[in-house]
Amino acid sequence: MLADLSGAEILSQSYEAMRKVESAHVVAKMHDDARQVEFDLSLDRKNDCNGAIRYEGMGKVDLIKSTDLMHFKGDADYWRAVAAKKHTPKKQTDAMVTMLADRWLKMPLSDPEATSIAHVCDLGKLTGGVSKPSPLARKGETVAIDGKQALTITSAAKEGTEIDYIAAQGTPYLLKSTISGDASGEILFSAFGAPVDTALPEGADVLDLSKLRGGAPGESV
Known part of the structure; x- marks a missing residue:
């Protein structure tokens, strides 16, 4: 025994x-760069994942990663925090929040922005x-x-x-x-061994960042 x-x-x-x-479902609270980060993710050995990350003072990001694509969706607090770190003027910040808050953004995994986000989907690091x-x-x-x-x-x-x-x-x-x-x-x-759902919600409004001039407007999670 x-x-x-x-x-x-x-x-x-x-x-x-x-x-x-x-595969597994992971819920975590930890400090990262002197701020608390909360994870609620389902992820597998293929590095597929689905869930959310919440930053203390920086809002929430929803995340869906499949074999080829990364989708993420930041709330208004997240995008305002991103704008504040870049010292973006208020008028531009308001416009950015209006366009991007609670909207799914898509990018290929070959994009450097996607690479910087994808590390949170590494089940091996969590279970090694x-x-x-x-x-x-x-x-x-x-x-x-x-x-x-x-x-x-x-x-x-x-x-x-x-x-x-x-x-x-x-x-x-x-x-x-x-x-x-x-x-x-x-x-x-x-939820050990449960499959990870990487499908977007039905009817999701998706913005393809690879088609935007200047690349992604945000900051990596």
Whole structure:
């Protein structure tokens, strides 16, 4: 039984299980460049993804990435924040928000803007784990994570203290991980193996950025 193993042994089995995951739903909160970023994404090993990213003080971006294309949709707060960083005059900012807010923008993955956005769709980076768990990893109590029983494993990390919650029954997937210390955040995994829907909403109003003179008007997420 998993519960009979040491903390390091449980983590090792979980790392192996997560490396084999073909797709998952990920919800995370973390600090990036001194601001909080929230992710809510479904993504797979082909780097397809569908979901949303919310930046503290910068609004929300919806994202759909398929094999060849990137679509994203920023709300009014996002585009105003982009304009503010570029010191865009108010009249131009208002016009940009009117044209772009809550509208799907399309670009090929060969576009540098798409490349800078696509990194958030890398499931491998999220599930790769480390090559070897700390032998000091400490097994703790069993708790419920989203209705599933999970074993808690505490480890020392470079940023502080990491607590991983490993599924106690079935495949030992990582259900949740938290970090506290110099950095803080949490990430939750679910819907393992579920297909990722990369279709645009029916009737979506899409602007093709590759056909606009001067390229993309925005800033990468």
